[in-house]
Amino acid sequence: MNEKALKSLEYYKIIQLLTEKASSPLGKELCRDLLPSVDLVQIQLMQAQTRDALSRLFQKGSISFGSVKDVRGSLKRLEIGSTLGIIELLSICSLLENTSRVKAYSRNERGDHPADSLDEMFEQLSPLTPLSAEIRRCILSEDEISDSASPGLLKVRRSMKIANDRIHTQLTSLVNGGARNYLQDAVITMRNGRYCIPVKAEYKGQVPGMIHDQSSTGSTLFIEPMAIVKLNNDIRELELQEQKEIEAVLAELSNQAAAYTDQIRDDLEIMVQLDFIFARASLAMDMNGTEPIFNTEHRIRLKQARHPLIPRKKAVPIDLRLGDDFDLLVVTGPNTGGKTVSLKTAGLLTLMGQAGLHIPAMDRSQLSVFHQVYADIGDEQSIEQSLSTFSSHMTNVVSFLKEADSDSLVLFDELGAGTDPTEGAALAISILSYLHEKGIRTMATTHYSELKVYALSTPGVENACCEFNVETLRPTYRLLIGVPGKSNAFAISSKLGLPDFIIEKAKQQISEQDESFEDVLTSLENSRVTIENERAQIEAYKEQIEALKKQLETKQERLDERRDKILKNANEEARRILAETKEYADQTMKLFHKFQKDHVDTAAVEKERQNIRARMNKADNALSIKAAPKEPKKKLSAKDLSLGDMVRILSMNLTGTISSRPDSKGFLFVQTGIIRSKVHISDLELVDEPVISSSALQKTGAGKIRMSKSSSVSTEINLLGKTVDEAIAILDKYLDDAYLAHLSKVRVVHGKGTGALRKGVHDYLRRNKRVASYRLGEFGEGDAGVTIVEFKK
Structure with a gap:
């Protein structure tokens, strides 16, 4: 990729942000060396690694690779049999300990986590825990070796301690005994590694021993008493033995590490790669980036794309496409309207995607692999090279035309500017025509009306503009493809207070053809705004109609279910009555046959007949529906009703709850199921809510629960x-209510975000027995920020 495009599109600023995310020196080095690739397989692998690392960051939090130091030099020394120093062994130990933590991070709470592109790298890590534990046991810090590192070292240090204790005992007796009057201070000090006492110069003959030093004034001599000379010599010998034992410990640790040089080198390489990958994922998290879909047709489709160097709250997302039905896009509009930002966004996101970085755009945005990106952006004027703005731009254009091919993306900012407008426009059209004929994907910004006409009249070339609000004199930064932009110079000048007569005179200076063209653009802009507003209204109406349709379908389903239930209960009751009646009839016939055979008197027969009649009357009463005595309807007033009261709508024979206070004409809203109806207060009657009585609650005085x-x-x-x-917790309650309300399908809005909430919702839905199926929303339903849930019937 050419260096000029990387600088013009500010690619290195993205690399700087990426480098700050890496935690190890070698990882930062990989970040600094990252360049866009032209190998599609390599790009897709890096994108997959970034995606999988980002998923792990969302699930398990951040991970540090700060203890990964460059131990390659130490490993080479081990291979030739050298002994490593304390610091080198501690560096290897830190690397292995961090490797162990990263290995545990990959295993922690894996559960049903699907396999991804990082699993193999994590599995290849070898923490070598016994080696790191042994190094940590023997070496306590950069300046201290543990006493228990070896038996010999432990024995030597015990002897040193005994010798030191003897020296302190003898010196203490001198300091506090007969030599006290000869001393400058009653202290024990060391000079040249030997224990001494400070003796006044005039009494040096009174304390026999070896003089090692004197004070700056000469009044104090530091003398090693003869009584401890041998003990001091013993300590010096023990110190030499201690050093030999330490060297033996380091040699043994080096020998143990030398057996694992290949594994340690592999650990280092994998840890640095993982640091590099997780740095890309961390940058994607900060930018709210997504993985782009790559194609080989040189097609760009960016959805809600933001420039990554503009703060997220200030950046206005744009939709941009190139390479579908046109390969040349001419972007027009006023200054500071966002034309250059749109140009840079397309180029920079292309470079980021080919470098394996996620891009700040919506899901399913598409990019293509370009072998070269050429960008002529900004003021290229150079005083040192005696080049004007136009000359500098033309120098770049000449180099582009020589090297660009069908695998290139070319970006021009203000093509043809810096010279006579007529000649500049003609030159720009000629350059763009050449690129268009070669099928090179090109974006160019311009002010020239001639280029707008060229784009309108040439197949495969499309206009675009950055929207500008003339009323507020502010750009909206929205990129509108298919609409040529206006310069709005007259309108802006008028809003800023330029006298009308000057503006009118200026209008007279332009040709009728140019004025007519600007009028056409104005008409197109007004039509576009009107169409967008009408389209928004139509979409709103569609949503309302769809909601009403769903309400009617739900209501019809509930009515059908109620009807089926009533018919089922009626059939079961009829079957029971028929069976009971048959049993009565059989018993009666048997009884009368018995009476006839046994010659029972008439009185007994009549009595039995009366009993049968009584049982038949009882059955009739059970089947008959008695009309309850109707109480005279009480006329309700506004003070009789409160929000949430249960009422019956008489005209519709439906029950619902009050959801608003009556207005001045007596109309109010009643919520019946999912339908909210406006009715008059005279069409309502209060309904007592069902009451549940509980003996247990009555004992506690709670009474009845409504x-x-x-x-x-x-x-x-x-x-x-x-x-x-x-x-x-909220979703569980809502799904219960929705299921009881016989809704067939509901919409759960959880947003994209980090993906943790979406995963939690899906895990819960997978376990819910009432859920038949669920899926992410499609285009127009909310995309990946929404889940559609269907209940079992």
Whole structure:
């Protein structure tokens, strides 16, 4: 990739942000050396690694590779049989310990986590825990070896301690005994590694021994008493033995490490690669980046793309496409309207995608692999080279035309600017025509109306503009493809207070053809705004109609279910009555046959007949529906009703709850299921809610509990901003209500975000016995930020 495009598109600023995310020196080095690739297989692998690392960051949190130091030099020394120093062995130990933590990170809470592109790298890590534990046992710090590192070292240090104790005992007796009057201070000190006492110069003959030093004034001599000379010599010999034992410990540790040089080298390489990969994932998390889909047709489709160097709250997302039905896009519009930002966004996101980095755009955005990206952006004026702005731009254009081919992406900012407008426009059209004929994907920004006409009249070339609000004199930064832009110079000048007569005179200076063209653009812009507003209204109407349709379908399903239930109960009751009647008839016939055979008197027969009649009357009473005495309807007033009261709508024979206060004409809203109806207060009567009595509660004085249930269930629930635990509790209650309300399908809004909330919702739905199926929303339903849930019937 050519260096000029990387600088013009500010690619190295992205690399700087990436480098800051790496935690090890070698990982930072890989980040600094990252360049866009032209190998599609390599690009897709790097994108997959970034995606999988990002998924792990969302699930398990961050991971550090800060202890990964460059031990390649130490490994080479081990291979030739050298003994490593303390610091080198500690560096290897830190690498192995960090390798162990990373290995545990890959295993932690894996559960049903699907296999990904990083599994093999994690599995190849060899923590070599016994080696790192042995190094850590023997070496306590960069300056200290443990006493227990070897038996010989332990024995030597015990002897040193005994010798030191003897020296301190004898010196203490001198300092506190007969030599006290000869001393400058009653202290024990060391000079040249030997224990001494500070003796006044005039008494040096009173304390026999070896003089090792004197004070700066000469009044104090530091004398090693003869009584401890041998002990000091013993300590010096023990120190030499200690050093030999330490060297033996380091040699043994080096020999143990030398047996694993290949594994340690592999660990180093894998850890550095993982640091590099997780740095890319961390950058994607900061930018809210997504994985682009790559194609080989040189097609770019960016959805809600943002420039990564503009703060997220200030950046206005744009939709950009190139290479579908046109390969040349001419972007027009006023200054500071966002034309250059749109150009840079397309180029920079292409470079980022080919470097294996996620891009700040919506899911399913598409990029293609370009072997070269050429960018002529900004003021290229050079005083040192005696080049004007136009000359500098033309120098770049000449080099582009020589090297660009069908695998290139070419970006021009203000093509043809810096010279006579007529000649500049003609030259720009000629350059763009050449690139268009060669099928090279090209984007160019311009102010020239001639280029707008060229784009309108040439197949495969498309206009685009950056929207500008003339009323507020502010750009909206929205990129509108298919619409040529206006310069709006007259309108802006008028808004800023330029006198009308000057503007009118200026209008007279332009040709009728140019004025007519600007009028056409104005008409097109007005038509576009009108069409967009009408389209938004139509979409709103469609949503309302769809909601009403779903409500009617749900209501019809509930009515059908109620009808089927009534018919089923009626058939069962009829079957029971027929069976009971048959039994009565059989018993009666048997009884009368018995009476006739036994010659029973008439009185007994009549008595039995009366009993049968009584049983028949009882059955008739059970089947008959007695009309309850109707109480005279009480006329309700506004003070009789409160929000949430249960009422019956007389005209529709439906029960619901009050959801608004009556207006001045007596109309109010009643929620019946999922339908909210506006009715008059005269068409309502209060309904007592069912009461549940509990003997247990009566004992505690709680009395009766009034049942409460939700009177309406929405077909959508919004979980945005909730933690996973909060969302699952809310979702569980909502799905119960929706299922009881006989909704067939609901919409759960969880957003994209980190993906943790979406995963938690899907895990819960997978376990819910009432859920028949669920899926992510499609285009127009909310994409990956929404899940559609269908209940079992």
